[in-house]
Amino acid sequence: MHPSELGSIHKLNKKKRVVVIITASIISGLLTLGLLWRFTWKTTNKRRERKKEDVDVPLFNFTTVATATNKFSPANVIGAGGFGPVYKGRLCNGQDIAVKRLSKNSRQGLEEFKNEVVLIAKLQHKNLVKLLGYCVEGDEKILIYEYMPNKSLDCFIFEQNDTLLAWPKRFDIIIGIVRGLLYLHQDSRLQVIHRDLKASNILLDINLNPKISDFGLARTFVGDESEVKTDRVVGT
Secondary structure: OOHHHHHHHHHHHHHHHHHHHHHHHHHHHHHHHHHHHHHHHHHHHHHHHHHHHHOOOOEOOHHHHHHHOOOOOHHHEEEEOOOOEEEEEEOOOOOEEEEEEOOOOOOOOHHHHHHHHHHHHHOOOOOEOOEEEEEEEOOEEEEEEEOOOOOEHHHHHOOOOOOOOOHHHHHHHHHHHHHHHHHHHHHOOOEEEOOOOOHHHEEEOOOOOEEEOOOOOOEEEOOOOOOOOOOOOOOO
16 A cells, blocks of 8 residues: 555544544533533522522512502501511501511611511411511512501500500410410420510510510521520620
């Protein structure tokens, strides 16, 4: 065979090897991208599922909340705290609600808001206030609760009130608060320390049954922990 023919065969084989290497590299790259996409897709879905489990309460749109409170009318304000003002509202189905709107000057922020939504969604007890939903739109962060017609315990203790609590009712309120705390500390799925328990955070329903509220500063214990060190002083 002529040397020129051998050279042509060698060049042809070299081209074939290059083509095979390039093809193999492309296939390998596509497989790697496919695996990465599948991993990312699974991870994203798991995160979404965890979020759904963490926040199992309805999401309200801002228009609905604004309509219920007559555009957050000052006449509808029924209280205020570190989080912001609280408004009485009424949904289109006639249900009365309490709307807690995060103030721009609030000492509490996004972390406390998330903490309250996640915690109350997981806690269910007759002596804990019920969270009906929440709203997040732009800078607006709002919590929607069941409405407590008798406001909070401090209204009966520290303010002028024509309705005096008889001692049997006072005792019932104390027992209700203790039952709520016992549930938080021992009987709930989470071990929760409220960290801001005070008369203004004890709401009273139409029958003067107490309900613990405001879990923005609460902390959860995990496993067999019996104490946790905090990095800042908060609450009451």
